[in-house]
Amino acid sequence: MDEISWLIWAFAVSDAPVERFLTKKNWIRTISLNSSELILLFCYNSPDMTRSSELRPIPTRHPRSDREWIESLAPDHADFNSALTDLREYLWNGIRHTFKGSGKIGEEHLEDFCQEALMRVLSKRNSYSGKSRFTTWAMKVAVNLVLSEIRKKTWQDVSLDAFDDTEPFLDASRGNGLFSPQERKLFRKEMAELCNKLIQESLTDRQRTALVYHMKYGMPLEEIARRTGSNRNSIYKLLHDARMKLKQEFERSGVDRDDISALA
Amino acid sequence: MKMKTGMKMPLGSKHAKILVLMAKDSREDELDCESVAENMDSYAEYVLNSGESSRLILLIENHLKLCKDCAEEFKLLLGALKASERLL
Structure with missing residues (x-):
């Protein structure tokens, strides 16, 4: 069965909205057919499935155990198509609900990413360790893939020249009513000088650069890693070491957390 | 290294x-992020089902407080799980 035939079958035997079954060949969206018409179209397009006896019955939804999920997602398993349909529907529903309307990406890309996520879950299913339910694990894999793709797409063409690193370190006009304007101004000025000094003197150039791009400009760790030829874990470690160093320096300098909080 | 370095302010x-x-x-x-990613699904179930806390849970929570990338991913995972829960 080719992909389109499978999609038509999957739609016809389920009660899911047609958009659940869109793929890169998203021509289905442009037509409006009811289930019977789709079955007919499907039969015309799939000579090997034209006999009604070969049409699978509508699958009965029952909660699969984790073991059943793993077993039925093996391509040669009798329940493979049904399990695949259910898993895709499950992932698509979560992904669409979570990412649609985020403004970060168009729905057509989401569909592609969801399809990729399904493939990744299938290819990685043997690494499922059973720490959580299979569906929770599968959703984790899917969300990770989609978010990584969105981050990559968002940042891949961003030029670092667009960033302005001359923003004043502290803005003395901000603060709440806990301090008088004079106290607040003085405290902010002192904090500004101290933080500036510690960041400049205590951190390595790599630590400072990663920290600024991540904290100030919101560049994801993966993107910093991509641009520096590193990996996400190493960048996290770099920032962790920077934070630990600053923690020591702040403690040595008597910086009090409560004072900082009060200046929100 | 394709990053600007030597920032003054x-x-x-x-x-x-x-x-x-x-x-x-x-x-x-x-x-680290890798360890949190590995355990994010079981942590999500802990949060959704109000499970029993452990040292690992505390370390994951600490990481999510410090790593906004993982925190964003976790928040999205929770949203996706809640949205799909009715399908199971």
Whole structure:
């Protein structure tokens, strides 16, 4: 069965909205057919499935155990198509609900990413360790893939020249009513000088650069890693070491957390 | 290295404050992103089902407080799980 035939079958035997079954060949969206018409179209397009006896019955939804999920997602398993349909529907529903309307990406890309996520879950299913339910694990894999793709797409063409690193370190006009304007101004000025000094003197150039791009400009760790030829874990470690160093320096300098909080 | 280095005035006021607070929450035995990613699904179930806390849970929570990338991913995972829950 080719992909389109499978999609038509999957739609016809389920009660899911047609958009659940869109793929890169998203021509289905442009037509409006009811289930019977789709079955007919499907039969015309799939000579090997034209006999009604070969049409699978509508699958009965029952909660699969984790073991059943793993077993039925093996391509040669009798329940493979049904399990695949259910898993895709499950992932698509979560992904669409979570990412649609985020403004970060168009729905057509989401569909592609969801399809990729399904493939990744299938290819990685043997690494499922059973720490959580299979569906929770599968959703984790899917969300990770989609978010990584969105981050990559968002940042891949961003030029670092667009960033302005001359923003004043502290803005003395901000603060709440806990301090008088004079106290607040003085405290902010002192904090500004101290933080500036510690960041400049205590951190390595790599630590400072990663920290600024991540904290100030919101560049994801993966993107910093991509641009520096590193990996996400190493960048996290770099920032962790920077934070630990600053923690020591702040403690040595008597910086009090409560004072900082009060200046929100 | 395709990054600008040698910045003189790195952070604005709100980021400087966040940095101080993050430094205070930093610890030697932090989990890295890879370890958190590995356990994010079981942590999600812990959160959704109000499970029993453990040292691992505390370390994951500490990491999510310090790593906004993982925190964003976790938030999206929770949203996706809640949205799809009715299908199971």
